[in-house]
Amino acid sequence: MKIAVVSDIHSNLVALDAVHEAVNRLGADSIYFVGDAVGYGPDPNPCTRWVMDNAEVFVAGNHDAAAVGLTDPESFNSYAREAILWNAQQLKPETSDFLSSLPLVEERDGITLVHASPRLPDAWEYIFTLWDAEVNFSYFEGPICFVGHSHQPVMVSMDVNGAVSVVPGDSLIIEDGFRYLINVGSVGQPRDGNPAACFGLLDRDAGAFSIQRVEYDVPATQEKMLKAGLPQPLADRLSEGR
Ligand code: ZN
Secondary structure, eight states: OEEEEEOOOTTOHHHHHHHHHHHHHTTOSEEEEOSOOSSSSSOHHHHHHHHHHHOSEEOOOHHHHHHTTSSOGGGSOHHHHHHHHHHHHHOOHHHHHHHHHOOSEEEETTEEEESSOSSSTTTTOOOOSHHHHHHHGGGOOSSEEEEOSSOOOEEEEEOTTOOEEEOOSSEEEOOTTOEEEEEOOOSSSOOSSOOSEEEEEEETTTTEEEEEEEOOOHHHHHHHHHHTTOOHHHHHHHHHTO
8 A cells, every 4th residue: 555645736737747746656555635725836726636535535735725815925024925815715615615615633543634734734843853743743643754844755653652853754664553644745846955845755564665756847837927027036945945
């Protein structure tokens, strides 16, 4: 059983199509979605539709919540806010209803999904430091919690003695008695200096997890964004992955 774990699509359909191809190529049986289908990018309806049609388990992101009036857009910086308001205007009733219905936390077979942090799911706090990660291990029960939100892939493990460390590289073998807090990165707006779309692949039979990167046509998304009148800096940052 292989599970593709996808987060922070941010209305970037070109990146999402590339990821979907990769997910099929890798033979994933199931797709889990960790939030933020919309915001920033030019294609909120098809990206939300994709989640509705393809994801087996899903949770809300802060941009999803803001686009349907469940989180105050004033809490975002001005470019993000402008893009959220534009995204909100484009939503069709069915995509808007779906985003409104998303839970903050979901659990399936020992896997917890939450967009920002298991400690305070509705506060949209970032897990940036090892200390942030360590604290959060107390707020989920199973062996694995997947998050998104920072758009930076990172794998943190807790060993049998409770010692927490960042797992280097882009893959890990799941060890007995260990627990994992994993940020799967962002499909539609990576911020780790690599512009390629990012997602996670959990191979339950092999007991392995890996971060996957997929090149996509960045200029195609940038062109759509500018055509839609979205802020230029949001288009520019896609080239840098920042
Ligand atoms: Zn996001």
